[in-house]
Amino acid sequence: MDYEKLGDxxxxxxxxxxxxxxxxxxxxxxxxxxxxxxxxxxxxIKIDTLVNIADALGTSVDKLLLDASSYxxxxxxxxxxxxLSKLSR
Numbered sequence: 001m002d003y004e005k006l007g008d009x010x011x012x013x014x015x016x017x018x019x020x021x022x023x024x025x026x027x028x029x030x031x032x033x034x035x036x037x038x039x040x041x042x043x044x045i046k047i048d049t050l051v052n053i054a055d056a057l058g059t060s061v062d063k064l065l066l067d068a069s070s071y072x073x074x075x076x077x078x079x080x081x082x083x084l085s086k087l088s089r
Contacts (some may be wrong), residue, residue, distance in 0.1 A: 001065075004041030009064050011039045013057045028057035 014024050025035040029052055036044045038053075047061075054061045 007039040007041040014035055024056055026053040
């Protein structure tokens with residue numbers, strides 16, 4: 001899980017909705033400081049907190065997680081492909 005990407009997703013949804021951190025934190029029953037850490041990817045997020053945030057944003061948990069769980073740096077893909085090709089020789 002890429003917590004920084006998850007935090008980016010949450011921040012993007014929040015900004016699209018026109019919410020401040022204060023407003024989203026209030027709607028999600030967490031502190032503004034806690035939300036800030038989540039958005040910066042500085043802490044692991046509990047599933048119940050993620051559900052509360054998704055509900056407050058009017059979206060689903062899977063949409064918040066989708067990009068975060070499948071995110072792979074493009075540079076890593078080329079490196080992996082290169083090393084795999086060397087192994088198969």
